[in-house]
Amino acid sequence: MDMKDVLKQGLVEAVEKAVAAGTLPEGQYPEVLLEVPPQKEFGDFSTNIAMQSARVARKAPKAIAEAIVAQMDYDWLDHAEVAGAGFINFFLKSHMVYDQLKAILLAGKDYGKQELRARDTIQVEYISANPTGPLHVGHGRGAAYGSALVNLLRYAGYNVQAEYYVNDAGNQVDNLAISVEMRFQELQGAHLVFSEKQDDGTYLLPDTIPEGALIFPDNGYRGPDIIETAKAIVDKEGFDKLNAMSREDRIAYFKDLAVPEKLEDIKKTLAHFNIKMDHYFSEKSLYGTDEVKMAVDQLKALGHIYEKDGALWFRTTSFGDDKDRCVIRDNGAPTYFASDIAYHRNKYERGFQEMIDIWGADHHGYVARVKAAIQGLDYDPNKLTIMLLQMMALYRGGQKVSLSKRSGQSLTLDELLEEVGVDAARYFFVMRSLDSQLDFDIDLAKSKSNENPVYYIQYAHARIHSIYNQVKEAGISFGQWEETDFSSLTGELELELIKKMAEFPEEVVLAADRKAPHRIAQYLYDLASMFHSFYRQGRIIGVDSGLQQARLGLITAVALVLEQGLGILGISAPEKM
DSSP states (O other), X not given: OOHHHHHHHHHHHHHHHHHHXXXXXXXXXXXXXXXXXXXXXXXXXXXXXXHHTHHHHTSOHHHHHHHHHTTOOOTTXXXXXXXXXXXXXXXXXXXXXXXXHHHHHHHGGGTTOOOOEEEEEEEEEOOOOOTTSXXXXXXXXXXXXXXXXXXXXXXXXXXXXXXXXXXXXXXXXXXXXXXXXXXXXXXXXXXXXXXXXXTTSOEEOOSOOOTTOEEOOXXXXXXXXXXXXXXXXXHHHOHHHHHTSOHHHHHHHHHXXXXXXXHXXXXXXXXXXXXXXXXXXXXXXXXXXXXXXXHHHHHHHTTOEEEETTEEEEOGGGGTOSSOEEEEOTXXXXXXXXXXXXXXXXXXXXXXXXXXXXXXXXXXXXXXXXXXXHHHTTOOGGGEEEEEEOOEEEEETTEEEOSBOTTSOBOBHHHHHHHHOXXXXXXXXXXXXXXXXXXXXXXXXXXXXXXXHHHHHHXXXXXXXXXXXXXXXXXXXXXXXXXXXXXXXXXXXXHHXXXXXXXXXXHHHHHHHTTOTHHHHHHHHHHHHHHHHHHHHOOOSSSOHHHHHHHHHHHHHHHHHHHHHHHHTTOOOOSOO
């Protein structure tokens, strides 16, 4: 049990003693929350539990605080003070701090990890980009954030499944196949004509179109990857075989080949980005197993479907949506919404305790209808959390960079990773909360300077390992932490480092509870900053042997926490830079 847990338990016991003594009334007192005060003179930790308990105790917060402090007689507590309107500041005895450092070192790479709660199964679905081309820069933020969230939840003890929903049915894959067909014809000498998108969103063809030219569809995919796909298919199958097919059969064949190829390319990009999905769920499978029909039938049986103009409509307005939504068109074809209903029904049927969807901000209008579907199916809507990631902007040289190239194609995630590196990209994508706009400075991400936050953190870890190399060269042995006396660590920065590391387990729990991996990014930056300050002010090698061992233990603990935190973010902890 770390010192914060000891203090929390002591506070809970003090409240119980005060109730038993009659200085506080019985009641449901709030959970104890501890904070590290901004200034050393306010103690090691502080709490506002007295203020939070005013309604329960029906007393002034200051009186509540005094009643609690009167019951806190512990050998690990130097003293406690009531401050202001009812804050309680705690000053721990020094051995508690040293015991905490020893606990970190003995826990090693398990420090901060919570026990697995096998029943607490959470599914996180993120990215889910259409398998029609490479992932673009805009997908990067959701990819990094979702991946870090999965890692964080696992570190916090949750049983997590990461899932990618593959949109391999519908118009987008039909358009992909048609785009490949157009490029196939181009390989045989056909002249393609492309319309240009106007400011109002419409497309305009050139004034003159050569005779016999093929007009590329406005909703087609124009990226160079489509050309490569067409070439690869021709190299494998040959023109004769493909031309022997009817156009309809050939387009269907292209679809069967192109979708898996695009998905495989996406998987390669994700692997490069340190992301491994546990499950890829095919939208097409929902039709093969009649799950779309079953979902609509279930809504119909519950009285939420009505017919209008030959189509079937889901009465989503009964559940807070702004208008009812079509689920089966008048031609009998299901809408996209119908497959989304079936997919979320499938999630609930798989028995997850909680489900998290990470969507782009442009899908905000979809939240109400999906929540309506869940309620309409008679499931608990509180089990589903939909997180919307806000827009991002790229900057280079202080100037905003277009997320699309002149061809109209988006900059790919692979291109960004090649320029700034995986570690920098992951950190920059995750360093802000998902609901805030992100400005991604390419020059800063590439720089090897203290202004680059990920470099600053990684350099702290590498600096510690460079000290290890010096220690090894000097023939100094260390690592017997159970026998090490840490009481010589009396400097302010040394003690603050230990207290900062003591916060890590609680920070993990809090960040997981709030689904906020950006908190870990900020925590690591703060810890690295404290370490760099300590390094500049205090020698480690060449001091008294006892102090030398204690400081080696201190920096070893820092390296451990940095490595674990970077691991949560999916970022490497280099030993040399």
